[in-house]
Amino acid sequence: MARPAGIKGEQTRQRILASSLALFARSGYAAVSMREIALDVGVGAGALYNHFTTKQHILMAIMEDHMRALLSAYYASANACQRDAQTQLEAFVRFHISYHTALPNEVFLSYMELRALEPENFKIIEALRRNYETILKDILTLGVQQRQMACDDIHVSAMAILAMLTGVTSWFRQQGRLTRHQIENIYVSLVMRSVAVPMASQNQDQNNNQSRKIMPIKGKQAHV
Amino acid sequence: MARPAGIKGEQTRQRILASSLALFARSGYAAVSMREIALDVGVGAGALYNHFTTKQHILMAIMEDHMRALLSAYYASANACQRDAQTQLEAFVRFHISYHTALPNEVFLSYMELRALEPENFKIIEALRRNYETILKDILTLGVQQRQMACDDIHVSAMAILAMLTGVTSWFRQQGRLTRHQIENIYVSLVMRSVAVPMASQNQDQNNNQSRKIMPIKGKQAHV
């Protein structure tokens, strides 16, 4: 009678988050009712308010958890501490694809329902999102400095690459034709080439190891 | 005798579509009420039903109009009848960016609110969407046949490129730092490189004019 106080509550809280995530991702925040969530959790509608003060609060919890987890995961990944810009970029692409295909609902929601956030909450999530974008921008900046990459516009390129990478979640299916790893390779290839230094400018000093990793094609990544 | 019967009706219909588009794009289909639309149009809520039988019907009209207009516009563009795959691809990128930045709301809505469509309507829009995707896939396929492009997986590449290109609408602002033309150039560069044939395989038969145009390589990225 005494013990598991708080335990059950936490479990319910997690179930609410899980159900809400799935429902919000499927139908959109505005189109999901508290009753639907409660039904999915297997609880009365009123019970939700023991754990979240507001529907908005549920959304915010999901998004903030996701963004913080994403950043933590990136920094936790060994990849993050590479020196070389190309290595970093490949690692970033692999990390992004892998993380996003593993948690497609969280990702989708965090892109789609920004507009459903109240201004205050929006600011918070936006800041976290910018932190993540900055990671890529920094890689590109470094790559350009290192003359490993060519980039017409760091910001635009970063946005374009992120859109491309994130887009994978909109069609990726766990049981699809391609494995997650194959997809990673394809995207690595697409991205690396998209910021590749045109031949002329890299001629001597780039025929080395990494290039073999990322390049699906031949050995001579002249185009990288 | 010259009675404007039907004129006023058509005007209202167009105003409903315009208001709905803006509101749906800003807040999402589910979050916009018929009253809001009516208010924006400057009409009583009931009057909407003289022109559309259903809220869903408004959404469908917007999406279908957009998809059909998009396809028509592409086929109408001189670009569509190019022979050369690289020329076609560049034309496609420019067309896509230009069209999508010109009509960001339509584009955004047609991506975002697919889930708000009733199954029957979803099928129709999906079919139109696939038509458009096929255009790009055909270009890539041709490019690979012509040995002008390298593509690990046509489908994935097409989806990735489209996601990248369409993503532009999520941050592009008319009055932003870059002109639409500059952005086009950046994306052309990103896309062309992302499917570029690695050096070795093109060195003999591809060192000609076009390659210089499309290829980011060398120093002559005039178009970038």
Added chain:
Amino acid sequence: MARPAGIKGEQTRQRILASSLALFARSGYAAVSMREIALDVGVGAGALYNHFTTKQHILMAIMEDHMRALLSAYYASANACQRDAQTQLEAFVRFHISYHTALPNEVFLSYMELRALEPENFKIIEALRRNYETILKDILTLGVQQRQMACDDIHVSAMAILAMLTGVTSWFRQQGRLTRHQIENIYVSLVMRSVAVPMASQNQDQNNNQSRKIMPIKGKQAHV
């Protein structure tokens, strides 16, 4: 160009009445919309208001027309001028059944939608209805005076008989098992017997032909 003014209008008016009658009878006054009526008539909704100022007005027109026609038809029927109460009653039964099965919608509506009438209109229709009920009451009164009928309570008996007779419209179908004439016969029989003079009280002055006809049951009417 000049002539048929008023002709077309009258036709439309009649079509409105006919459609309304059918729809009101099927679904009830409150459940039928002006648009439904207009659709059935084949006219825009607004056009109805050229002929009737109000939905209520349509209902009233139908009911009043019906009640007046009913009374006219009864008085016009030769039957109404019989002297003999039994003959009159039989005639009344036949008239009622025949008229009511011929116009089931009018009858049904005039019973069912009394409550839909605004007070003023209700009074008018009620008065007409009472006129009709009075016909039957007068016959029963005469029959009792003439010692051809036995009636515990004229009013109650009249209401009971009318309910019975009118009830036929609720199940009668033109193509049913029984012809209208057969049904008339059955009801004549039921009604005549229901007000028949019990044997004992008529044996002196009533032992004539008719009495035998109407008399049901011996002396065992303890319960009567």
Added chain:
Amino acid sequence: MARPAGIKGEQTRQRILASSLALFARSGYAAVSMREIALDVGVGAGALYNHFTTKQHILMAIMEDHMRALLSAYYASANACQRDAQTQLEAFVRFHISYHTALPNEVFLSYMELRALEPENFKIIEALRRNYETILKDILTLGVQQRQMACDDIHVSAMAILAMLTGVTSWFRQQGRLTRHQIENIYVSLVMRSVAVPMASQNQDQNNNQSRKIMPIKGKQAHV
């Protein structure tokens, strides 16, 4: 510990049924709004939906409850186990009048709003209604077998008698000129006579074929 959970809910449910019954009976199902019901119950309109999923559902609950209660009450009444057809018929008439004048709203509603039932619900109520009609038909059939009654057509007679009996609710008022018991007597008399065996044919026996089947009265059906 003795927590009255569910008590309040059940009370509200009953109040909704009672209010709806009164309002539907007075104005008709289609003419009564959920708001009116809620107002009468003394509750917000939304609260109705905690107890009934639909307006139709309220109507159905009233009707089904009524029909089942009617059947139960009949079978529960001692009258139902009489052997003698005449006794049964009298008992049936008294039961019907008594039950129907006691619950005029339920009865009225169950007759009037059949058309407001959705097809599925209609079937259910119709079946229950037929059960009840069958009771009377069985009595008449037995009466004819026992040569206590004469009936031209069992079905038509049963419908006619039920219409007559039920009609009482349309004019009966608790405080009227006649007591319920007096009315019962009048109707018993009317009904018993309406199916009485004609005198002549019952002392000797019916000396011709048709007369037994269809023709009530002797040979002299001049009036038939």
Added chain:
DNA sequence: GATGAATGAGTCTTCATTCAT
């Protein structure tokens, strides 16, 4: 911590009716 009944504003949609054309 959970329930279930309640609220009051809000949902999409339909209503009877009006009126310029």
Added chain:
DNA sequence: GATGAATGAAGACTCATTCAT
């Protein structure tokens, strides 16, 4: 006499949220 677009109130029903139990 008819149309079709409009109105404003009302329709059934759902919403996020509250609170006594």
